[in-house]
Amino acid sequence: LMAGIISILKIYDNWNSKELTINNPIVNVVADTTTSLDLKSIIHEAEKSVIQVEGQNETSTITGSGFLYNEKGDIITNAHVIQDADAIYVRTSNAEIYPAAVIGIGENDDIAVIRVLQLAGRSTLPLEEDTLAEIGDEVIALGSPHGFQNTVTLGIISGTERNFSVDGFDYSNAYQISAQISHGNSGGPLIKRETGEIIGVNSVGTQDGTIGFSIPIIEVLDQIKQWSNEAQNEQLHFSNVTDLIRSSDSEQNLEGAEYVTDYFLESISIRDYVGAYTLLGSSLQSELTYTEFRNSYIDVVNLDFAEISSSSTENNRIKTTTEVTIERKIPNKEETEKETYLFEFQIGYENDQLKILNYSSSEK
Structure with missing residues (x-):
């Protein structure tokens, strides 16, 4: 009996002293697949939700920005962009143009919501509804400064909980950002670089453009x-969009x-063939199906273009x-x-919207 007990203790002691190793191919498959979202893809998807907002009255036109908030066609913007607008x-x-109606505007907070019925059902970007951003978080600010639609600036959250007043509006707990905010950026979305979620509404910036809020x-x-x-x-008032198109100057x-x-x-370039196809006029779409259009560009690896003249x-x-300049993959080869081609586009209004009515290319 004593010999048996001693043998068992020696076996246990020998087993306990050995390093346990696992050689299981299934375990080796498990890896960290977390990757940062591609910046170019984030920007391209965000641009689909960013809207240029124009408020008109008898004396002036104010241009700002906004972004789609829900499937009702509601757009979030700043109150100061639309507060004095008659239309x-x-x-x-x-480049589609639609009339909008105000459904809410802040008296003290520089926030407003407008509705565009034609944008109902469109996809929107996700909102960060639970967690505030922190100092050092990388951000992307989108807007239409000086009328240049969908302009992008990059930066970080450089301060939080900023409190101040501008032009009768009170800003509480605002983010201070290093991304530039200038005239026309107001109302555009502030996007967290890491997740692609909207975390803020760009509102004001310093005169030198070095700090935004x-x-x-x-x-x-x-x-x-x-x-x-x-x-x-049924209770909302929408202006006639045809009046805006007729009053638009040639520039x-x-x-x-x-x-x-x-x-x-x-x-x-970003392989968004659906977005490109929707810009074609009805006559082009009747001659060229979406599948045919997509197949003509499916082998494009990279596309670069020079400054556009009109x-x-x-x-x-x-x-x-x-x-x-188009770089294509050679069939059946690596x-x-x-x-390089010279592209020429014929663009005009179709159903009150700018469309590509015809285009051609010639190899240089």
Whole structure:
């Protein structure tokens, strides 16, 4: 009996002293798959939700920004962008123009919500509703400064809990950001670089452009939800968008045509073929199915284009031209080849919206 006990103790002591190793191929498969979201993809997706807001009265036009908030077509912006407007219009990322109606505007908080019925059902960016950002978080600020739609600036949260007043509006617990906010950025979204979520509403900046301030979305979300839930479409007043198009000056039309061209080529570059196809006029879409359009660009590895030039033509159309370098994958090979083309676009209004009515390319 004693010999047996001693043997058992020696076996246990020997087993306990050995290093335990696991050689299981299943375990080896488990790895950290967490990756940072691609910056270019974040920006391109965000641009679809960013809206240029134009408030007009008898004496002036104020341009600001906003972003789609829900599937009702509600857009969050700043109160100071629309407070003096008699008519409000929006321009989407693909240059569509629609009238908007106010469903809520703050008296002390620089926040407002407008509704565009034509944008109902569109996809929106996620909101960070639970956690405030911290100093050092990387951010992306989008807006339309000086009329340049969908301009992007990068920075960090450089301060929090900033309290001050500007032009009768009180800002509480605002984010201080290093991303520049200038005229036209007001109302645009502040996006957290790491997650792609909207964390604030860009509102004001210093005169030298070195510091900007953004309202945390958490601070105003309850009021925004209340306005959205209480608004009834039949009680809202919308202006006639045709009046805006007729009053647009030629320079603004040229800028709009250049933007459509830029967005079309950028969509192909990012492989957003649906976004590019929607910019084509009805006659082009009747001649070219979406599948055919997609297949003509599916092998594009990279696309770069030079500065876009524009000029007015007959029949109220605008011609835009640019030099495009396309890198394509060679079929059945690992190699690619580059070719440069001169693209020419004919752009005009179709159903009150700017569309690509025709385009052609010639190899240089």
